[in-house]
Amino acid sequence: MxxxxxxxxxxxxxxxxxxxxxxxxxxxxxxxxxxxxxxxxxxxxxxxxxxxxxxxxLPRGGKQQDKVSYAKPATPPTCTKIINAIIGGLDLSILTYSATKRRATETKGDRLETSCRVSHSNLPAVAFDEEDIHDSQEHHDALIITLSMANCTVRKVLVDTGSSVNLIMLKTIENMGFNEKDLQKKTIQLVGFSGEIANSLGEIVISTYAGGINKQVRYLVIDGPSTYNVILGRPWLNLM
Structure with missing residues (x-):
């Protein structure tokens, strides 16, 4: 040819x-x-x-066959709610809730005046365009994505190639509509990077949609403060 x-x-x-x-x-x-x-x-x-x-x-099954048919990607599931991550402050923080509320009340007038003044200026919008998406420069930033899981849009999902398990926070599955009765009891001792130890509450299988592929992913559920709702490790990457 x-x-x-x-x-x-x-x-x-x-x-x-x-x-x-x-x-x-x-x-x-x-x-x-x-x-x-x-x-x-x-x-x-x-x-x-x-x-x-x-x-x-190409083989001909009784009629002309000029093209090879391939499986179409799965249809994105319907989103019924969005799960955000809200991280509370430390108990030892100097800024208490009362102090924060009092400060917000004191500066309310200043913020209103600033908002009116800025709205009439020609400041550029803070946004990302196609040039940012196709930036070819290498970086070492953490890969944090948004995924559709069990008809919920879950944000703050960390893709961690160094994790040997898929983790999901107890608060996250509760916000998704699950509870501890939906867990398969399985206690596994997890060791973090700095040596801290945590025990899982159990396992749960949740349909996870990404890039036209819908997979039934097994997660270990842990209870504790976290910056992320979900940590996807090598099991999910290999499954995909």
Missing amino acids: GQGVRWPRPPVEGQSWRNDSKKKCEFHHDIGYNMEDCYTLCREIRRLCEQGELSHL
């Missing part, structure tokens, strides 16, 4: 890390694996099939 195929670059001589000369991939002209196991070739064949280039090679 000539230039109709996206041919891979040939390997640089002497730089291949494979040493099994009994297996050879004719597509890459490389050794170490058979051509039938080449993922790049499989993706290229699929692309050509979708374009109708290989229709004469």
